[in-house]
Amino acid sequence: MKRRIIPIVAAGLAATSLSFTAGPALADETSSPSPTSSPSASPTEDPTADPSSTPTDPGTTSGAFSGYSSSGIATPIKIEIFEPTIPIPTVPQAEFDLGYAKVKADSSTTKGRASFMWPGDGVGEGLKTFFSQLGLPTSLVENGYPVQVNSQYPSDTTKQHNAPFPGTSMTTTSGKGKARATVGFSNDCNAGDGAGDDSGDPAGGGALLPGLPGVPLIDNLNDILGVLGLGRGAAPASRTFSRVDGDAPDAPVEPADTDVCQLPAALSALIDVNGYVADSQSTSDGTLVTSTSRASLGDVRLLGGLVTMSGITSTMVATSDGATGKANGRADYGTLTIAGQSFGFGPEGYVAAGTAGAIPGLPDNPAEALAALGITVQLPKPVYKAEGDKASGTIEGLIVTIDLKTLKPVLSQLPLSTILAQIPFPPEAAILKSLLGSLGNLSPKVVIHLGYTTSAVDTVQALTVPDNVPDNDPTSEPTESGDSGTGGGATGGGAAPAGGGAVPPAEPAAPVADAAPDQLTEVAATSGLPPLFSIPGLLLFAGLGGALLAGSYFRRLGAMVLGAGGACTHGLESGLPDLRKVQ
């Protein structure tokens, strides 16, 4: 029971502290009923503003649009490696997304994908090919990249959940008009079981993201958000569970267990994080299509603590009602510490050493110091695009660029060829051996995106089909109906006398006279090309024939101008000479 209460208490604490610290670093200018309202919004605001919960039928197309498409990607940590010597035909050449939630939906299909660690589309989609090219056994990746879950509607896999190891959760669901993908990771091995048994706690759900009311919360990840350490009081570098909930005695988490859920040492030297959540979802109720992407991180430590942040949450929402598209988003930060100097972010901008400055931007001195090390920190501007009923946008919390050219002199000193020569590589792994041998030439650039979210929606309007569609086929018989006037000229006229015996006496001339104006009216309303053998058709063929004649004439005329009046282009006579008499 205590274990169940811990995340709720932690969430409450986090919510209380966030209202003071997490400011709108990058807020949208347009007002919107979207989840991007004030960060100080009360936790009691409706946390269930899930568009998918509207009672309308998402499959109907009777709303403001008849079709739509939407997509959304959320990645708390996206690591891109630009190194041209890596033989992967993508740019960047390598990519690691720690937490990857992607949804893609349209009027007929919805898809979701969640992955705890996604190696980029190039490798993730084609891992089997890479294995076979590198001479590795493809049986390991027979079913594709293993750390992912996928769902699709309609299909036989509309929901998939997996927890590859303690502390992680990957869930995706797809249904009629909605798709969702969520990924969570917590280094305390407490990422929920995915059963959604925490979803019935509205207080916890509302308090976990007080800055984002209206954003549908993740049912099975409340526990994670409770331990993300979003509060100001959390030490950025701390990775202990007791720091977050303040109730360590009641949290029987053994240190040995938490070690299982830590990031690998090699990776944590570059970037370490207490936990993260990625959530993407797309919903459509027939009148409004919404794509929401959200990425949240707990305490982030870059480069062994050189840069730390006490929490990042970025959200991107794109909506369209068929007439107007809107793109809104925001990125919320806790405290940013660069080389020991803290910067708090609030409504007035950053606060460093007691002095306030404007957002965005970093003070020059730390930035210059980092630049000398090949490290650049950027606060990227949001990108919003709204054009008619189309909307898209991208929000990123922070971009850190690390240029590792400085490592090249060190790498080049490594006796890689000697080392590799002593390893008995099988012939199938020759490519792998050559790749390892080229490590000495590496000078990669690493770009880390924190809180990367992107969403896009688009809609199409239904075609207006007229009630009365005229028949443009001249070969078809006129429509038979009870109306004697629709019989057409000759046919109708001919039929009337033939059936004269059975049909009640009628004036034969009258229907023909009536039919003519009706037909003229319908033909006048006909769209497209006129019927074949009509006057425009004749004009068309006559024009083509005339152009042919004119072309031939002008060709001969040109030849005459050039002195070649004969049939031969060389100006010679045509015929059959007597070769025996040629002089």
Added chain:
Amino acid sequence: MSVPILEVCDVHAAYGRIEVLRGVDLSVPKGAVLALLGPNGAGKSTLTRIVSGQKKPTSGDIHLGGVNVRDARPEDLARVGLCTVPEGRSVFPNLTVQENLLLMSYAGVAAPAVLDTAFSYFPRLHERRHQLAGTMSGGEQQMLAMSRALASDPALLILDELSMGLAPLIVDELYETVSQIAASGVSILCIEQFARTALRVADYAAVMSGGRVVATGEPAEILETMSDVILGGAA
């Protein structure tokens, strides 16, 4: 300067979608022997068929004696003095030599004149006049084919692969006859894969490769500039 008896101007030709002649330009002066050389598949025989009216070019012009002969039929061209000895001789194997020659009288030439022309150029045919043509050697069949051509009193003789399948001594003998025919004023277009023998009797030479004429000139120039590999080796 006299008009060339044969002039090929930018002729293109194709078999279906495969283009085999890609703009051939060639000129045979009156009374000259022109050796058209080139490797197998260069388009030499296709050019022969086009000049003799057996195949239509996709574009380009053929001029005979300064007259455009577009769309002329093969038999019409034969009547005006264009005669072709095709590749493979094409004699009637079940007829005797004399019967093969007498067939030429149907073209309007008197039978004695046909026989007289043939036996004067090739006395060996007189010895074998009663032998079935199919039982003769390849060289003798080639002589018979040339005799039939000469019986039509040609002004332009096209010899396609005269030396094909023949022993070098026979080839030399045939080309001696070719030089005699040329001396009588007949223009000759001699298609050959094997260069040296043909160049010995030619006044001019041209080399075809890949559907184009890639070199023209005097036989000595051609022999020097073109490698033996391209010309098919020493024949």
